[in-house]
Amino acid sequence: MSELHFPTDAAAIQGRVIRHPWMAAAIGALAGLGRPVRMLEIGSWAGSSCATWGEALRRNGMAGSTIVCVDPWDGYISKTDIDSDRPVYRRMDEWAREGRVLPLFLSNAKAIEQRDSVRVVMMKGFSTEICPLLAPESFDLVYIDGSHYYRDALFDVSIGKTLVRDGGILSGDDLEIQLRDLPDAATYPEDVDVLTIPGRGNVHVGVTRAVGEQLGEVGMENGFWYTRREGSVFRPFALDTSKAFVSAHFGPQERAFIAEDIESGRAKLPKSLISG
Numbered sequence: 001m002s003e004l005h006f007p008t009d010a011a012a013i014q015g016r017v018i019r020h021p022w023m024a025a026a027i028g029a030l031a032g033l034g035r036p037v038r039m040l041e042i043g044s045w046a047g048s049s050c051a052t053w054g055e056a057l058r059r060n061g062m063a064g065s066t067i068v069c070v071d072p073w074d075g076y077i078s079k080t081d082i083d084s085d086r087p088v089y090r091r092m093d094e095w096a097r098e099g100r101v102l103p104l105f106l107s108n109a110k111a112i113e114q115r116d117s118v119r120v121v122m123m124k125g126f127s128t129e130i131c132p133l134l135a136p137e138s139f140d141l142v143y144i145d146g147s148h149y150y151r152d153a154l155f156d157v158s159i160g161k162t163l164v165r166d167g168g169i170l171s172g173d174d175l176e177i178q179l180r181d182l183p184d185a186a187t188y189p190e191d192v193d194v195l196t197i198p199g200r201g202n203v204h205v206g207v208t209r210a211v212g213e214q215l216g217e218v219g220m221e222n223g224f225w226y227t228r229r230e231g232s233v234f235r236p237f238a239l240d241t242s243k244a245f246v247s248a249h250f251g252p253q254e255r256a257f258i259a260e261d262i263e264s265g266r267a268k269l270p271k272s273l274i275s276g
């Protein structure tokens, strides 16, 4: 049996972990289909989000589902970010360019397949190269967590819309604020992943812009955004928090972060998630 492995020096667990219980709840929203589903993830890094998808599919009785993971596993971070005072970008860029992330993903993908009885399909390349090759309306859930620079995010959201089947979910990571609440989003630099905006905190402005321009208002919980396709439109909907859980691959530190977000009220999730 393969083991999941997320080394800290590879920033293998990416972003704010509080989004994962919401991702699990998004899978819960598909459980009523009563069949295995097809999912697309744009941006997989070492496979931490994929591990949450796999666990949620298993827990919702959707073994046999497929998770297609699109990622170049190569450099994509802007020079501005690499040269910034946030060392994580330089480290991630080195790890990706030196080919050290892909083996981690592959080993985690194998462990997820074994643990959760799902299929993880790796498609190596940028979304601009791979996504046009995928069949339109062929996914029950599309999750976008690739490059957050505006032009890249815009491409991913616009093609993501064409890849979700009617009734399916289009979702993604790192939406802290919706476009209607940041009307001057287009005035910020496009080659910066996350900007600190006075009074707003850290904002992935490229994601705010791309999601707002393509979809208008979406559901948003602790950075996870989601919307459901209804015919030719996408509408926000409410996630059922009873379907949320804390991913098994998280250690004490990630669990403490999630507990803090729930206890402080920043995350509107049941306290039972952390006491159980």
Ligand SMILES: C[S@@+](CC[C@H](N)C(=O)[O-])C[C@H]1O[C@@H](n2cnc3c(N)ncnc32)[C@H](O)[C@@H]1O
Pocket (backbone or CB within 6 Å): 012, 013, 014, 015, 042, 043, 044, 045, 046, 047, 048, 049, 050, 070, 071, 072, 073, 074, 076, 096, 125, 126, 127, 128, 145, 146, 147, 152
């Ligand atoms: C924030 S990380 C993803 C983290 C992952 N979803 C998780 O939670 O564990 C962003 C990933 O997007 C990938 N990426 C960057 N640009 C991309 C593009 N144009 N198409 C697909 N993936 C891209 C990067 O290689 C990186 O692995």
